[in-house]
Amino acid sequence: MPINIPEQLPARHILEKENIFLMEDERAVTQDIRPLNILILNLMPEKEKTERQLLRLLSNSPLQVNVEFLHTSTYESKNISKSHLSQFYKTFHEIKDKRYDGMIITGAPIEQLDFEDVAYWEELKEIMDWTKTNVTSVLHICWGAQAALYHHYGINKHPLHEKLSGVFQHRMMHPTxxxxxxxxxxxxAPHSRYTGVSEEEIENHDQLTLLSSSKNAGPLMVISNDEKHVMITGHIEYESTTLAEEYERDVAKGLNVEIPTGYFPEDDPDQPPLNRWRSQAYLLFSNWLNYYVYQETPYEWGSESLWSI
Structure with a gap:
């Protein structure tokens, strides 16, 4: 089934060329099933790339999905045009009286800052508290996962000796x-970050279950026992070339970074990388939408409308 996104969103043209099933508003309103309404708080600097990555994964399910984008009002992104934000994004003040079936909180390249030093931390805390009553399930990615672990469960991040970047092998700990x-x-699954979280703290927390971990990259998937929060510390949504683009950016900045681990064929940056995590990413997002959003969300959230159509 399709995802319903604004007609002028730049990601639409790229996704249509990939034969991703997209739907116009006119057709969406004729569907008999109630669509899922998903809110995406996009904290990444290159927002259009992140939009494309997430929309692609959300499209691969039998469920009709309406997507709405959110940006922070207490910090203005420098890497996206104001016209793009005003046309496709809303602020928390505009949507706080709505309820959503699911929400995604993305990562952000600020993990070396203490949470309290992040410009929009107070706003993000308010949003995360709001999700407890207004969202059925929340998927947190990378720094967003670290923020959720810290805010909801008191597990802080810690600095790594060097940037963790690459594609790492993970073991499944609770396959059922x-x-x-x-x-x-x-x-x-890919990782790209300067900080990590303690596997021991997660396993010892009575409200959390560690689903998968890596000997070299640490915890990857964590779920709260009430199934309200899913935390993914890596970037399973990344496209094939995303780590290469980040590596080239870091090198251009003069940063002392290593070649992403297990990513380029023969560790040669001149060779195009192969995507070896795509199927797992599609399956993860499909499972989240089906089991934690669609199967759990009420058909009607009281008397309030979820979506204005």
Whole structure:
């Protein structure tokens, strides 16, 4: 089934060329099933790339999905035009009286800052508290996962000796949990960050379950026992070339960074990387939408409308 996104969103043209099933508003309103309404708080600097990555993964399910984008009002992104934000994004003040079936909170390249030093931390805390009553399930990615672990469960991040960048092997620890149903016992996933979280703290927390971890990259998937929060510390949504683009950017800045681990064929940056995590990413997002959003969300959220159509 399709995703319903604004007709002028730049990601639409790229996704249509990939034969992703997209739907116009006129056709969407004729569907008999109620669509899922997903809110995406996009904290990444290159917002259009992140939009494309997430929309692609959300499209691969039998469910009709309406997507709405959110940006912070207490910090203005420098890498996206104001016209793009005003046309396709809303602020928390504009949507706080609505309820959503699911929400995604993305990562942000600010993990070396203490949470309290982040310009929009107070706003993000307000949004995360709001999700407890207004969102059925929240998927947190990378720094967004670290923020959720810290805010909701008191687990802080810690600095790494060097940037963790590459594609790492992970082991599945609880293969019967619905989120990872059908995923391989051992699988690959990308990471790109300067901080990590403690596997021991997660395993010892009585409200959390560690679903998968890596000997070299640490915890990857964590779920709260009430199934309200899913935390993905890596970037399983990344496209094939995203780590290469980040590596080239860091080198151009003069940063002392290593070649992403296990990413380029023969560790040669001149060779195009192969995507070896795509199927796991599609399955993870499909499982989240089905088991934690669609199967759990009420058909009607009281008397309030979720979506204005």
């Amino acid at each position: 949990v619905k989120l990872v149903r059908g995923m391989d016992d051992v699988f690959l």
